[in-house]
Amino acid sequence: MDSMADIKQTFFQECDDLLGELESGLLDMEGGDGDSETVAAIFRAVHSIKGGAGAFGLDNLVAFAHIFETTLDEVRADRLEATPDVLSVLLRSSDVLADLVRAAQNDEELGEEVTTGLVEELSAFVGEKAGAPDEAAAAGGEDISFAPLGTAIDLDDVFGDLDSVEESQRFIIKFRPMPELYANANETVLLMRNLAAMGEVNVACDESQIPTLDVLDPEGAYLSWTITVQTSNSEAELLEIFEFVEDDCTLEIKSEELPDDTIEPELADDETIPAEEEASHTDVEGGKDGVTSGDNTADKDNVVSLAEKKEKPTATAQASKEKDTSDATIRVNLGRIDRLVNLVGELVINQAMLTQGVFDAGLERGDSVEAGLEELKQLTREIQDSVMAIRAQPVKALFQRMSRIVREAARATEKSVHLVMEGEMTEVDKTVVERLADPLTHMIRNAVDHGLETSETRIANGKPAEGTVSLTAAHRSGRVVIEVCDDGAGINRERVRSIAIEKGLISEEDKLSDSDIDNLLFMPGFSTVSKVSNLSGRGVGMDVVKRAIQAVGGKISISSQPGKGSTFSISLPLTLAILDGMVVDVAEQTLVVPLTAIVETLKPMPSDIHDLGAGAKVISIRGEFIPIIDAGISMGYRTEPTDPLTGVVLSVETEDGARAAVIVDSIQDQRQVVIKSLEENYGHVDSVAAATILGDGRIALILDVDSIIDRGGSAVSFHENSLAATG
Amino acid sequence: MPLSVLAVDDSRTMREMLRLALTEAGFEVSLADDGEHGLEVLDGMAPNVIITDINMPIMDGFGFIEGVRRSAEHRVTPILVLTTESAPELKMRAKNAGATGWIVKPFDKDKLVDAIKRVAA
Amino acid sequence: MSREDIKSEDGRIILTSVLDLRAAAPLTDELLALRGNDLVIDASKVERIGAPCFQVLLSAVKTWAVAGHTIAIFDESSAFSEAAAHLGVCLSQPETIENETCH
Numbered sequence: 005m006d007s008m009a010d011i012k013q014t015f016f017q018e019c020d021d022l023l024g025e026l027e028s029g030l031l032d033m034e035g036g037d038g039d040s041e042t043v044a045a046i047f048r049a050v051h052s053i054k055g056g057a058g059a060f061g062l063d064n065l066v067a068f069a070h071i072f073e074t075t076l077d078e079v080r081a082d083r084l085e086a087t088p089d090v091l092s093v094l095l096r097s098s099d100v101l102a103d104l105v106r107a108a109q110n111d112e113e114l115g116e117e118v119t120t121g122l123v124e125e126l127s128a129f130v131g132e133k134a135g136a137p138d139e140a141a142a143a144g145g146e147d148i149s150f151a152p153l154g155t156a157i158d159l160d161d162v163f164g165d166l167d168s169v170e171e172s173q174r175f176i177i178k179f180r181p182m183p184e185l186y187a188n189a190n191e192t193v194l195l196m197r198n199l200a201a202m203g204e205v206n207v208a209c210d211e212s213q214i215p216t217l218d219v220l221d222p223e224g225a226y227l228s229w230t231i232t233v234q235t236s237n238s239e240a241e242l243l244e245i246f247e248f249v250e251d252d253c254t255l256e257i258k259s260e261e262l263p264d265d266t267i268e269p270e271l272a273d274d275e276t277i278p279a280e281e282e283a284s285h286t287d288v289e290g291g292k293d294g295v296t297s298g299d300n301t302a303d304k305d306n307v308v309s310l311a312e313k314k315e316k317p318t319a320t321a322q323a324s325k326e327k328d329t330s331d332a333t334i335r336v337n338l339g340r341i342d343r344l345v346n347l348v349g350e351l352v353i354n355q356a357m358l359t360q361g362v363f364d365a366g367l368e369r370g371d372s373v374e375a376g377l378e379e380l381k382q383l384t385r386e387i388q389d390s391v392m393a394i395r396a397q398p399v400k401a402l403f404q405r406m407s408r409i410v411r412e413a414a415r416a417t418e419k420s421v422h423l424v425m426e427g428e429m430t431e432v433d434k435t436v437v438e439r440l441a442d443p444l445t446h447m448i449r450n451a452v453d454h455g456l457e458t459s460e461t462r463i464a465n466g467k468p469a470e471g472t473v474s475l476t477a478a479h480r481s482g483r484v485v486i487e488v489c490d491d492g493a494g495i496n497r498e499r500v501r502s503i504a505i506e507k508g509l510i511s512e513e514d515k516l517s518d519s520d521i522d523n524l525l526f527m528p529g530f531s532t533v534s535k536v537s538n539l540s541g542r543g544v545g546m547d548v549v550k551r552a553i554q555a556v557g558g559k560i561s562i563s564s565q566p567g568k569g570s571t572f573s574i575s576l577p578l579t580l581a582i583l584d585g586m587v588v589d590v591a592e593q594t595l596v597v598p599l600t601a602i603v604e605t606l607k608p609m610p611s612d613i614h615d616l617g618a619g620a621k622v623i624s625i626r627g628e629f630i631p632i633i634d635a636g637i638s639m640g641y642r643t644e645p646t647d648p649l650t651g652v653v654l655s656v657e658t659e660d661g662a663r664a665a666v667i668v669d670s671i672q673d674q675r676q677v678v679i680k681s682l683e684e685n686y687g688h689v690d691s692v693a694a695a696t697i698l699g700d701g702r703i704a705l706i707l708d709v710d711s712i713i714d715r716g717g718s719a720v721s722f723h724e725n726s727l728a729a730t731g
Numbered sequence: 732m733p734l735s736v737l738a739v740d741d742s743r744t745m746r747e748m749l750r751l752a753l754t755e756a757g758f759e760v761s762l763a764d765d766g767e768h769g770l771e772v773l774d775g776m777a778p779n780v781i782i783t784d785i786n787m788p789i790m791d792g793f794g795f796i797e798g799v800r801r802s803a804e805h806r807v808t809p810i811l812v813l814t815t816e817s818a819p820e821l822k823m824r825a826k827n828a829g830a831t832g833w834i835v836k837p838f839d840k841d842k843l844v845d846a847i848k849r850v851a852a
Numbered sequence: 853m854s855r856e857d858i859k860s861e862d863g864r865i866i867l868t869s870v871l872d873l874r875a876a877a878p879l880t881d882e883l884l885a886l887r888g889n890d891l892v893i894d895a896s897k898v899e900r901i902g903a904p905c906f907q908v909l910l911s912a913v914k915t916w917a918v919a920g921h922t923i924a925i926f927d928e929s930s931a932f933s934e935a936a937a938h939l940g941v942c943l944s945q946p947e948t949i950e951n952e953t954c955h
Contacts (some may be wrong), residue, residue, distance in 0.1 A: 011751065015744035048741065048786050058837040181903070187800075189831045191852060191901040196938035198849055207940030214907060217915040217945050219886055222876035226907050229940065248832035248850065277833045282808075509785040670744040807873045852872060852900055 008060075010721045015056040019105045019334070020401075022049040025097045027404050034091050040080075047076045053101065062108045065101075070120050075126045084129055093125045099408050111485050172203070172236045178256040180228035185252035187223065196231070198245045203235030239618075244287075308505060337702045338434070341394055348384075348391045349582075349678035355384045360700050392578065396431035399477045399486070402441060403428050406448050406475055413452035420459050420470040421452055430477035432484045436556045436576055440486070443552040447488045448570050449471065450546070455490035455570055465567070467491070489571040495564040496523045504530065522562045526550045554710065557583075559600070585677045585706065586654070587698070589667040592639035594666070594704040596677055596696055601709040603663070605671065613648050621648065623665045625655060632665045638691050638712040658710045666712070678704065691715065734851050735759040735839075737778040739795060740770035740813070741787040745836075749782065749813075756844040766790030773805060779851045782834075782843075785814040785825065793828045802830035805822045809850035813838060866894040866931075871905035879905055882910045889921060895929035909943055915954045 027092075029046040030131045032038045050051035054069035075094070086094075100122055107114045117240055172514075175198075181192055213226040220226075233242065239259060246255055354614070355703050359377050367373055403425050414421040454469035456462075463469050497518060504510045504524045515525075524530055525546045553560045557577040564570040577583070577600075585596035586605075604625075622629040636642040651667045677696035693708035733818045736758045738749040753760045761776060763769035767790040768785065781799065785792035792812060799805045809831040812822075822833050831850050834843060863886035876946075879921060891911070909925075916923045925943050928936075935944065 008748075008751070010885050011744060011747045014747050018743045048788060051786050052742040052745075052817065055742060055836050058815065059744070059748055146758075179904055184826075186902070188826065188829050189807050190850065191872075193901070193935045193938050194849065194852065200938060205798060207938065209940040209942075211941065214910045214914055216918060217880060217887075217908070217911045220880060220908065220911045222880040222908055223873055223904060224907070225903075227903060227910075229942070245849070251826060347870070354914075803874070852902070 012060055012253040015060065016105065016109045018056065019109075021104045023051055023105065024401055024404055025049045025100065026101070027095070027407065029401075030091060030095050030098055030406075030481065031407060033086055034088070034095070038086070043076070043080045043086075047073065047080050050076055050297075052717060053105065055495075057108070057556065060108075064119075065104045065108050068101060068104055068123065070122055071126050072101060078130050090129060093122065093462065095411060096407075097122050097126060099411070102408075112380055145644065162441055172234055175233045175235065175242055176258045177233065177242070177259060178228070179231065179246075181222060181225045181249070181253045181254075183221070183225045185249050186225060188250045188252065192227070192229070192567065195245055195249065196229075199231060199233055199242070202237045202242065202245075203233055205234075206232040207227075208232075227454060280343055281628040294320065295380060320380060325638075336394075338661075342392075344391055345586075348388050351680050352384055352388055352676075354487070355380055356698070357700065387531040390581070392433070393431070394584070395434050396578075397431045397434050397437050398431050399440075400428035400438060400439050402444065403475055405441065405476070406444060409445050409448045410473060412454060413449050415454055418458075419456055422470050422472050424472060424474040425476070426474065427618050430479060430661070432477075432576060433578065436484075436558075439552065439556045440576075442576075443549040443574075444475075444486070444488070446546075446549050448475070451488055451490040451492070451570075451572075455492035457493050461493075477676035479578075484576045486574045486576065487571055489569060491569040494566040494568055495522055495525070495562075497566075500524055525562065526560070541678075557598075557600075559692065581681050582676050583696075583706065584674070585696075586674050587674060587677075587704065588635075588652070588654070589670045589674040590639065590668050593639070593641055594672070594698065594702060595635065595639070596704050596706045597654060597656070597666070597668075598693070598706065598709065601656045603657050603660065606653050606655065608648050608653050608665075610649060619645065621652060625665070628663075630655065630663050632664045632667060633712060634667045634705065635712070636669075638715060639707075653707075656713070658708050658713055662713055663712045664709075666709070677704070677706070733757055733759045734779040735776070735846065736780050736782060737761045737763065737773060737776070737812075738771065738782040738839055739763040739766065739787070739792070740782075742777065742784070747842065748778050752838075752840045752843060753754040753847075756840075756847075757843075758847070766792060766795030766798065769795050770793060770802075771797065773802070777804070778808060779809045780847045781808055782813050782847075783810060785812060785821065793824060796825060796828040796830050809852070811843075811846055813843070836837065860871045863889040863891040864894070865891070867898050867901075868897075869897050869899040871901035873902060873904050876904040876908050877932055879908050880911075880945060883908065883915075887915070887919065891916060891921065891923045893925045894927055894928075895921065895925050896929050898929045898932040903939060906936065906939055906941050910941060913943060 005239075026046055026049040029038065029042050032042050034047075045595060050069050050073045054066055054073055057065035057069060072094075075097075076086065078091070079086050079094075083370060083428060102117055104114060143332070179192075179195075185192075196205070196207060208230045209230045210230070211226075213228070214220070215226070229413050235242070239257060240258060246253070249255075251592075281730050286518070309457065330461075355377075359381065362373055364375060407423050407425070408421040410421055413419075425534070451473045452471075457467075459469040462471065472491045475487070476489070477486045479485075501510075501516065501524075502523050504527070505512050507530065509524060509527050509530060510516065527547060527550075553574055553576075559575045561573050561575075562570065563573070563708060581597070584599040586597050586599055587601060588597060606625070608623055614622050614624060614629065616622060621632040623632050624630075632648055634642075634645045637645055646667060646669065648665075648667050652671055654666045654668060655663065657663045658665050677698070679694045680696055691708050691712045693706045693711075695703055695705050698704050734757075736753050737747065738753065738760060739762075739810045740746050740749065741764055744758075750762060751852040761772055761778065765787040766783070769781075770790070773781070783792045783795050787795075790798070790815065790816075796810055796812075798829050799808060799810060810824045810829065811832045811834055813820075813836060814837045816822075824834065828850045832846055834846055865882055865886065867879075871879065892911075913923050
């Protein structure tokens with residue numbers, strides 16, 4: 005960290021964390037789980053954002069954070085009850101605060117209309133207390149007992165021109181410290197030194213109050229001073245020296261040799277502190293002794309919080325320990341982690357090559373080298389897992405963004421929606437998490453907009469007026485499954501079917517199963533809404549969602565029950581860097597087929613193969629006819645199709661359920677391979693998803709199953725065939 | 732010998748800003764995340780000046796100041812409160828807890844440095 | 853006052869280097885224990901001294917004077933002299949007020 009620009013980066017990173025804490029805290033409160041620490045944490049989050057924003061001169065952010073904070077302070081102080089209405093405004097405020105942060109980060113200015121409405125709503129909660137931050141600061145500055153400095157400086161600014169700067173003035177200062185001055189680590193010697201730096205000083209010390217040693221309080225305050233200062237500094241600057249001790253002393257500053265037309269006499273009266281001494285002294289006593297002085301709420305707070313603190317020292321110690329172990333984090337540049345991931349990938353490859361090399365050299369089974377290699381393999385695997393874990397992030401932040409989407413969608417559609425989240429701590433690769441944001445947003449919007457019925461309809465159907473959308477994440481057999489579920493009307497299959505016919509996606513004669521119809525939603529160009537609502541019409545269909553999910557190696561599926569709701573389920577790989585693959589031979593080349601795409605492998609019987617003419621063949625697998633694709637031809641390794649009977653058939657299925665039988669010559673192995681992207685170096689290559697390096701050092705291409713199916717026949721007609729066959 | 736300063740603030744941003752400003756001014760800077768952490772860090776060091784935020788999790792600035800003042804070793808170490816709160820009753824509370832001085836955020840670097848020098852023995 | 857003036861039967865203390873607020877009470881106790889004799893105080897080691905410890909020293913001077921004894925401070929470090937000058941305190945006993953350390 006060496007410059008303000010870096011720190012500004014830190015600030016925005018911190019804002020992300022704080023905004024997350026803010027939202028999850030507010031959601032906890034909404035769910036009835038919020039205690040006073042939750043409210044305090046929420047307040048701190050907004051407060052910290054405001055503080056940082058102030059340091060970088062982000063005035064819009066400061067202004068909004070201030071009114072937001074003021075409202076939260078009311079909640080914190082139990083002066084404002086966190087009713088659902090209040091929480092709704094607070095949640096929306098947190099959304100707007102996030103927008104303002106984002107805008108500031110991008111050096112954009114958001115229009116006033118973004119905040120105006122909310123500022124009014126927030127102000128309504130706090131009554132007259134709200135005000136711009138500078139007003140609040142001014143109010144603080146006007147507090148005579150603590151900071152007369154503000155007023156003094158202003159006067160100096162206004163009248164400064166009247167006195168020439170060089171003109172030297174003589175001030176007489178009477179200064180009598182109280183014991184509190186010393187107890188709070190202020191020191192007269194330092195004050196005097198600072199005064200001496202301002203000009204010519206003459207100090208007269210009054211030692212008359214000093215008692216004899218036997219009755220002396222060593223930490224009492226017995227000395228007082230009269231100081232004459234000849235200085236060109238202003239009175240305000242003199243006062244500044246005493247800024248920290250004003251409440252702990254009596255201070256009188258008088259100016260000699262005054263021009264007649266100044267307002268100095270008035271000033272002198274104002275700044276003669278003894279008049280205030282009684283009052284401030286009482287406050288001090290009240291606070292220290294824990295005696296509440298009736299009208300002084302600050303003292304009350306003080307007493308309460310002190311009492312609480314004393315009651316639970318072990319609890320805080322506990323909390324801090326937990327914090328030490330579980331929350332201790334370090335920020336690492338992503339580039340470094342990616343480099344580590346790459347290196348570990350190389351290590352995995354190298355380890356495999358080493359193993360192969362050792363056995364190729366004709367090593368005896370049971371040799372100690374074999375045991376060592378086995379251990380190395382184990383360690384390599386563990387390192388790999390640990391490195392992948394570094395890139396893994398809980399989906400919590402992503403889910404929290406969705407709660408905002410639900411709120412917005414609910415408002416736009418005037419539906420009442422409750423979002424339930426589960427498994428937020430489930431971890432997924434960072435890149436996957438990032439790329440899920442858009443598809444998930446769309447799915448959530450769809451669930452609210454299309455999935456849920458209006459409250460009236462729900463009530464009419466005997467359902468609770470408030471719809472529920474649930475968002476869950478879980479680990480399931482080596483993959484992460486994220487589900488968006490609504491308790492709405494379910495998919496209207498009749499309508500989906502008729503729309504699909506209308507759009508020419510299927511023909512009227514096609515017989516489709518329920519699941520086929522549901523899957524029509526994922527077809528390009530399909531949209532179930534006949535009227536464009538506030539939310540739809542954004543030009544994004546479920547086909548785009550599906551492609552986005554496939555792009556991160558995921559699958560999406562849908563299930564729906566009429567009247568009960570729909571569930572969209574996304575299944576994702578834990579990492580993008582490693583793939584479970586089947587290593588196969590095709591025309592003397594080695595290829596890797598992603599295991600996730602393979603349904604089964606089989607040796608076909610002659611009776612299974614059916615010739616459709618024009619070189620097109622299908623295979624019958626348990627009564628279904630599936631088109632045959634020769635991997636060798638798809639990849640351009642050969643021009644003449646191989647006899648399906650001599651090869652092995654891999655029955656594959658794409659994410660959208662399209663199936664094909666891919667013919668390969670033989671299967672070598674099934675193993676995890678490290679994915680090496682080709683796109684960085686070669687651009688996109690049809691039919692090839694990526695490459696990997698095998699144990700023997702050879703490079704193998706990873707087959708892009710979707711792509712070869714697309715290329716293996718006209719995708720649409722194929723799809724129809726497939727649907728017809730399964731139906 | 733350079734003056735040593737312990738700065739306690741829960742905001743990473745603020746800690747980094749303080750580190751930058753104070754290091755540039757030639758101070759030796761130590762940092763802590765909250766009051767309790769501050770007391771831990773303080774154990775075993777003797778800063779010339781302590782700077783602390785008020786609003787912090789686990790242990791706030793008031794608790795921290797009281798903790799410092801209770802310690803035999805550090806009870807006379809000057810403590811400057813650095814916070815966005817300008818409300819007089821909060822200042823008074825900090826004073827009663829034992830704060831030496833008060834600086835309102837966003838801080839002016841020169842003023843902060845000046846204030847540190849002013850209270851540093 | 854100089855070293856040559858010190859008589860062997862005098863009580864004698866050496867001030868510690870840091871005389872902040874914390875040092876005031878121990879200093880008071882130390883001084884109280886030496887009542888009844890003339891006292892010499894070595895201020896050569898003082899690196900820092902605040903007003904409270906000056907109060908203790910001033911109180912001692914007063915206490916000794918009341919009892920008819922003398923206190924003499926010698927070998928003042930520059931930090932000690934500087935602080936005394938800033939505070940405008942005079943540590944000489946009333947009898948020696950004409951002494952040039954105070955004016």
